[in-house]
Amino acid sequence: MRNGGRAxxxxxxxxxxxxxxxxxxxxxxxxxxxIKQGSQTIMSxxxxxxxxxxxxxxxxFSDVTHLGRTRSEIQKLQAENANLKSTLINRKNADAxxxxxxxxxxxxxTAGYKIVNAxxxxxxxxxxxxxxxxxxxxxxxxxxxxxxxxxxxxxxxxVKDVYPSSALIQLASDPSFRIGARIxxxxxxxxxxxxxxRSASLQLLDNSTTxxxxxxxxxxxxxxxxxxxxxxxxxxxxxVDNSAGAIAQTATIRYYTNFSTLGVVAVVISxxxxxxxxxxxxxxxxxxxxxxxxxxxxxxxxPTK
Amino acid sequence: MLTRQISIAAPIFLLIYAIQEAVISxxxxxxxxxxxxxxFTLTWAVLSETEVAAVIGFAAGxxxxxxxxxxxxxxxxxxxxxxxxxxxxYIGYGDDNVRTNAIGIIFFVVIANLLVExxxxxxxxxxxVSSGSFxxxxxxxxxxxMWALLVSPILLPIFSRLHALIxxxxxx
Numbered sequence: 001m002r003n004g005g006r007a008x009x010x011x012x013x014x015x016x017x018x019x020x021x022x023x024x025x026x027x028x029x030x031x032x033x034x035i036k037q038g039s040q041t042i043m044s045x046x047x048x049x050x051x052x053x054x055x056x057x058x059x060x061f062s063d064v065t066h067l068g069r070t071r072s073e074i075q076k077l078q079a080e081n082a083n084l085k086s087t088l089i090n091r092k093n094a095d096a097x098x099x100x101x102x103x104x105x106x107x108x109x110t111a112g113y114k115i116v117n118a119x120x121x122x123x124x125x126x127x128x129x130x131x132x133x134x135x136x137x138x139x140x141x142x143x144x145x146x147x148x149x150x151x152x153x154x155x156x157x158x159v160k161d162v163y164p165s166s167a168l169i170q171l172a173s174d175p176s177f178r179i180g181a182r183i184x185x186x187x188x189x190x191x192x193x194x195x196x197x198r199s200a201s202l203q204l205l206d207n208s209t210t211x212x213x214x215x216x217x218x219x220x221x222x223x224x225x226x227x228x229x230x231x232x233x234x235x236x237x238x239x240v241d242n243s244a245g246a247i248a249q250t251a252t253i254r255y256y257t258n259f260s261t262l263g264v265v266a267v268v269i270s271x272x273x274x275x276x277x278x279x280x281x282x283x284x285x286x287x288x289x290x291x292x293x294x295x296x297x298x299x300x301x302x303p304t305k
Numbered sequence: 306m307l308t309r310q311i312s313i314a315a316p317i318f319l320l321i322y323a324i325q326e327a328v329i330s331x332x333x334x335x336x337x338x339x340x341x342x343x344x345f346t347l348t349w350a351v352l353s354e355t356e357v358a359a360v361i362g363f364a365a366g367x368x369x370x371x372x373x374x375x376x377x378x379x380x381x382x383x384x385x386x387x388x389x390x391x392x393x394x395y396i397g398y399g400d401d402n403v404r405t406n407a408i409g410i411i412f413f414v415v416i417a418n419l420l421v422e423x424x425x426x427x428x429x430x431x432x433x434v435s436s437g438s439f440x441x442x443x444x445x446x447x448x449x450x451m452w453a454l455l456v457s458p459i460l461l462p463i464f465s466r467l468h469a470l471i472x473x474x475x476x477x
Contacts, residue, residue, distance in 0.1 A: 006356070007355050007359070010356055010359060010360070011359050011387070011391055014359055014360070014363045014387045015384065015387060015388070017363070017383075018363070018366070018380050018383040018384035019384065020380070021370075021380030021383055022378050022379070022380035022381060022384065022432075023380075024379070024380075025378040025379035025380055026432070032379045035371065035379075036370075036371055036379065039371040040371075043323070043326050043327070046323055046327040047326060047327050047330070049327065050327035050328050054328065054332075
């Protein structure tokens with residue numbers, strides 16, 4: 001009885017205390033908030049440690065709990081990733097083609113050529129050792145055999161065969177490719193022959209003239225602009241062969257066009273009718289100055305004691 | 306006697322509280338999870354006299370109110386746990402069928418766990434604490450009960466040994 005009374009008294013005291021705490025908290029007494037804040041300050045290092053230690057375990061349980069969802073989410077993300085990659089590649093491709101097209105239009109516009117743009121849809125097989133590409137425009141677009149084909153930088157080749165909606169282009173790098181060339185400025189003429197890569201051979205027709213490294217070559221042009229329109233940039237001289245006893249001077253030329261990156265080309269369907277001269281000679285690359293900063297420091301007199 | 310028993314039990318309760326806050330709270334368990342402190346307190350209450358159960362209920366409730374996850378006013382858990390501790394001890398302590406039977410203790414703890422949570426929700430509603438939709442509350446209550454049913458048999462041997470250890474130290 002005595003124990004029961006004491007227990008009840010204790011219970012009443014504790015209940016009153018609890019109600020007192022609730023009342024204090026509901027009335028916004030700051031002491032309660034401070035107690036809570038203090039306990040959290042003490043507990044937070046333990047919680048941080050627990051979080052660090054238990055992260056792998058949590059991840060494991062999370063993976064187990066969401067096994068199906070995680071798997072489907074991974075698959076969904078993989079599919080999205082593949083789509084985005086594809087879009088990005090297409091975008092990069094489109095950007096590159098746009099850049100090439102812009103350059104081609106600039107080139108053709110300067111010369112006054114009437115052109116038909118076409119996309120490269122196939123690179124020719126190298127089994128026959130021929131350097132060719134296939135474009136997505138043909139006779140329907142007004143393209144005919146033996147028309148000059150331009151890249152963004154200059155000559156790309158010549159139309160070898162044409163079909164209603166496609167055409168086969170013989171690249172200027174093809175070993176059987178021949179084009180009449182003249183050196184910008186000196187107007188010396190010669191014949192340029194492909195070598196199967198980006199370099200070509202130039203054979204000058206006049207033995208009394210000389211050629212220098214760095215000189216630019218342009219197309220000489222054909223009768224009625226067929227197969228070649230005049231004034232198209234071909235390349236520049238990288239080496240000169242001055243061997244004694246040669247009938248004519250020869251030189252090695254590097255084409256402006258990078259044949260391995262052709263995405264868009266333009267077929268010249270009619271020339272201006274007049275020779276553009278040297279107006280299409282590409283500008284020499286400018287050396288970009290590296291900015292330097294000079295700092296002047298005037299030493300202040302140090303006090304001496 | 307009471308003071309000695311409580312003073313020995315206090316560090317254990319603090320340790321359990323720390324485990325609850327630093328470890329158990331790290332896991333976002335489905336169905337609301339469980340509170341190891343709540344289960345521990347209720348188990349302890351079943352095995353203790355009413356006075357001890359009331360005091361440890363008060364202390365455990367106070368610790369639960371200190372938790373950052375406590376949404377209600379400070380003292381709400383204190384009051385509920387105090388009453389729960391006293392009530393569960395009052396019903397269970399004198400009944401040897403409960404105290405000496407592991408299944409009986411687990412049954413008591415799980416039912417008490419559910420009733421405590423219901424009381425918390427109900428009193429919270431009276432005090433203006435939002436607990437979510439009715440369906441959500443039901444799901445959480447069911448989930449927590451299931452967790453208690455799952456966890457209690459695992460923890461009971463540890464808790465009962467700890468309790469016996471303190472009782473023995475009291476007797477010595």
